[in-house]
Amino acid sequence: xxxxxxxxxxxxxxxxxxxxxxxxxxxxxxxxxxxxxxxxxxxxxxxxxxxxxxxxxxxxxxxxxxxxxxxxxxxxxxxxxxxxxxxxxxxxxxxxxxxxxxxxxxxxxxxxxxxxxxxxxxxxxxxxxxxxxxxxxxxxxxxxxxxxxxxxxxxxxxxxxxxxxxxxxxxxxxxxxxxxxxxxxxxxxxxxxxxxxxxxxxxxxxxxxx
Amino acid sequence: xxxxxxxxxxxxxxxxxxxxxxxxxxxxxxxxxxxxxxxxxxxxxxxxxxxxxxxxxxxxxxxxxxxxxxxxxxxxxxxxxxxxxxxxxxxxxxxxxxxxxxxxxxxxxxxxxxxxxxxxxxxxxxxxxxxxxxxxxxxxxxxxxxxxxxxxxxxxxxxxxxxxxxxxxxxxxxxxxxxxxxxxxxxxxxxxxxxxxxxxxxxxxxxxxxxxxxxxxxxxx
Amino acid sequence: xxxxxxxxxxxxxxxxxxxxxxxxxxxxxxxxxxxxxxxxxxxxxxxxxxxxxxxxxxxxxxxxxxxxxxxxxxxxxxxxxxxxxxxxxxxxxxxxxxxxxxxxxxxxxxxxxxxxxxxxxxxxxxxxxxxxxxxxxxxxxxxxxxxxxxxxxxxxxxxxxxxxxxxxxxxxxxxxxxxxxxxxxxxxxxxxxxxxxxxxxxxxxxxxxxxxxxxxxxxxxxxxxxxxxxxxxxxxxxxxxxxxxxxxxx
Numbered sequence: 001x002x003x004x005x006x007x008x009x010x011x012x013x014x015x016x017x018x019x020x021x022x023x024x025x026x027x028x029x030x031x032x033x034x035x036x037x038x039x040x041x042x043x044x045x046x047x048x049x050x051x052x053x054x055x056x057x058x059x060x061x062x063x064x065x066x067x068x069x070x071x072x073x074x075x076x077x078x079x080x081x082x083x084x085x086x087x088x089x090x091x092x093x094x095x096x097x098x099x100x101x102x103x104x105x106x107x108x109x110x111x112x113x114x115x116x117x118x119x120x121x122x123x124x125x126x127x128x129x130x131x132x133x134x135x136x137x138x139x140x141x142x143x144x145x146x147x148x149x150x151x152x153x154x155x156x157x158x159x160x161x162x163x164x165x166x167x168x169x170x171x172x173x174x175x176x177x178x179x180x181x182x183x184x185x186x187x188x189x190x191x192x193x194x195x196x197x198x199x200x201x202x203x204x205x206x207x208x209x210x
Numbered sequence: 211x212x213x214x215x216x217x218x219x220x221x222x223x224x225x226x227x228x229x230x231x232x233x234x235x236x237x238x239x240x241x242x243x244x245x246x247x248x249x250x251x252x253x254x255x256x257x258x259x260x261x262x263x264x265x266x267x268x269x270x271x272x273x274x275x276x277x278x279x280x281x282x283x284x285x286x287x288x289x290x291x292x293x294x295x296x297x298x299x300x301x302x303x304x305x306x307x308x309x310x311x312x313x314x315x316x317x318x319x320x321x322x323x324x325x326x327x328x329x330x331x332x333x334x335x336x337x338x339x340x341x342x343x344x345x346x347x348x349x350x351x352x353x354x355x356x357x358x359x360x361x362x363x364x365x366x367x368x369x370x371x372x373x374x375x376x377x378x379x380x381x382x383x384x385x386x387x388x389x390x391x392x393x394x395x396x397x398x399x400x401x402x403x404x405x406x407x408x409x410x411x412x413x414x415x416x417x418x419x420x421x422x423x424x425x426x427x428x429x430x431x
Numbered sequence: 432x433x434x435x436x437x438x439x440x441x442x443x444x445x446x447x448x449x450x451x452x453x454x455x456x457x458x459x460x461x462x463x464x465x466x467x468x469x470x471x472x473x474x475x476x477x478x479x480x481x482x483x484x485x486x487x488x489x490x491x492x493x494x495x496x497x498x499x500x501x502x503x504x505x506x507x508x509x510x511x512x513x514x515x516x517x518x519x520x521x522x523x524x525x526x527x528x529x530x531x532x533x534x535x536x537x538x539x540x541x542x543x544x545x546x547x548x549x550x551x552x553x554x555x556x557x558x559x560x561x562x563x564x565x566x567x568x569x570x571x572x573x574x575x576x577x578x579x580x581x582x583x584x585x586x587x588x589x590x591x592x593x594x595x596x597x598x599x600x601x602x603x604x605x606x607x608x609x610x611x612x613x614x615x616x617x618x619x620x621x622x623x624x625x626x627x628x629x630x631x632x633x634x635x636x637x638x639x640x641x642x643x644x645x646x647x648x649x650x651x652x653x654x655x656x657x658x659x660x661x662x663x664x665x666x667x668x669x670x671x672x673x674x675x676x677x678x679x680x681x
Contacts, residue, residue: 050430085288097220101292126227357592374572378565379600425589428589
């Protein structure tokens with residue numbers, strides 16, 4: 001799957017990480033840990049290919065990432081800080097464009113996906129009428145529609161209520177159980193049955209300093 | 211190709227849900243043109259002489275001012291990242307987005323132009339060349355403006371910077387667009403100029419999306 | 432060839448190399464400019480039509496060509512930076528913008544000064560003056576965009592993209608302005624393209640001044656690039672060695 005070797009990144013003359021290396025496998029859940037400003041989001045964006053200000057190697061199925069970018073993007077689901085939801089559109093319209101942009105022919109399953117994230121009856125309201133937590137759920141409903149094996153999610157639990165957090169945890173776990181891979185950042189302590197591999201950017205930074 | 215239709219549909223839906231983005235550039239066009247007779251006097255002969263230039267310059271500024279709605283909200287809500295990570299051909303997604311934006315900002319200007327032209331006493335035989343020029347020229351302006359917008363969307367205060375970057379690039383369209391009207395008034399043929407504007411449009415359609423994609427990648431970085 | 436290009440892409444090599452050749456370049460430039468200016472301004476006979484005024488062309492014409500050439504050079508550097516990610520290319524491109532802008536401004540200024548006796552006004556919408564003015568706008572745009580970015584990396588890439596967009600447009604803009612000029616007024620009477628008609632004592636000093644200004648242009652670019660190298664590589668060992676030496680000597 002996704003492999004990283006000797007990754008180095010600095011921002012504004014500050015080294016965020018150095019000699020970072022790991023290799024994900026099918027069924028893995030990886031949690032990137034670190035304090036604010038330690039470079040968690042930067043790392044996720046580098047892995048996605050949104051940020052190319054790094055040195056080192058990133059491989060996808062054994063091939064350099066920049067050579068297999070199209071294939072990689074087909075296999076990747078990324079959810080950033082921002083929900084990527086247009087507020088004037090309804091949840092259904094947002095998800096419809098998402099399906100089209102991923103090349104998925106799943107318009108019939110949109111309602112189901114929204115329902116499974118407890119958005120019954122909200123399909124056709126403009127998103128600006130939804131609460132922050134509900135908007136986050138619309139955003140997360142895309143996970144249901146996505147066919148990608150690799151999920152990279154940045155702070156997915158933001159704005160969710162307790163029940164929502166538990167459901168999302170279970171859902172991420174089931175993705176890993178089905179042979180998918182999840183890489184996520186969160187400040188909340190995960191409550192999962194399956195083992196979670198961690199990368200601690202703070203620890204890495206102290207190693208660099210030492 | 212379903213992505214092209216889906217993107218066009220999305221752009222048009224967003225535009226119709228927030229009509230201000232669509233109407234404000236149009237109002238700017240009308241109001242700015244109205245200022246000219248108030249500023250230079252209502253002498254019909256003089257107005258008809260400057261009519262095509264006034265309409266072209268204000269249309270050009272209106273297109274530029276409308277650019278903000280093209281990428282701003284997508285940048286802020288994260289949709290732009292999703293767009294750049296799409297496995298679909300991004301060239302066509304961008305082209306569809308720009309086409310959608312032209313339909314809601316450029317085309318209304320062309321449709322409104324005859325009214326303003328008659329208010330400025332543009333001679334009857336010049337109307338068709340004016341409209342033909344706007345029809346071919348405004349998509350070029352939208353494509354070039356989209357490059358500038360893509361370069362500046364990540365910056366907090368980008369309005370005037372966009373003007374500095376883009377207005378010099380608008381000059382050829384302005385020159386040939388107004389030249390079209392002048393040539394028609396002077397009784398010269400206009401097919402050559404139309405072909406030239408057409409060629410510029412083809413060039414812009416081919417190359418501008420590449421620059422827009424490169425610029426967007428920089429902006430989301 | 433490739434090895435040489437690779438070397439040129441190394442800031443350290445560029446810095447030491449230009450350091451070695453700089454005295455020669457400066458010397459040559461001083462000689463060319465000195466000979467050309469004294470000859471052209473003091474000894475060349477006045478023009479039978481324009482009198483003494485035409486002498487400003489010795490500065491005006493090369494400035495305009497260098498400014499134009501500078502834009503193309505900046506575009507090549509921008510392409511090299513975007514395609515091959517050669518950081519050196521971006522440093523040169525960054526140096527090109529203000530230098531090119533200054534030469535463009537010099538061409539405009541000398542053109543206007545020349546216009547006063549020739550046309551009776553400092554500005555007319557002559558095709559060459561107009562396209563030089565637009566050139567100035569293009570340079571300003573590239574500089575404004577780079578400085579608007581907080582991140583130097585993003586600013587570099589964004590201004591490179593804008594430079595390339597501009598370079599596609601430069602010929603179109605030039606052509607459109609020339610066409611516009613013929614549509615609205617006759618060709619201007621300020622024509623220097625027929626240098627063949629001029630006697631050697633007019634064009635030989637022009638040749639000297641032209642190459643002298645080119646040398647001056649190169650010096651300006653190289654100095655700015657060297658500064659940029661020192662700033663960007665300040666944390667490397669070789670730069671601290673150089674700066675350490677300099678501090679030791681003082």
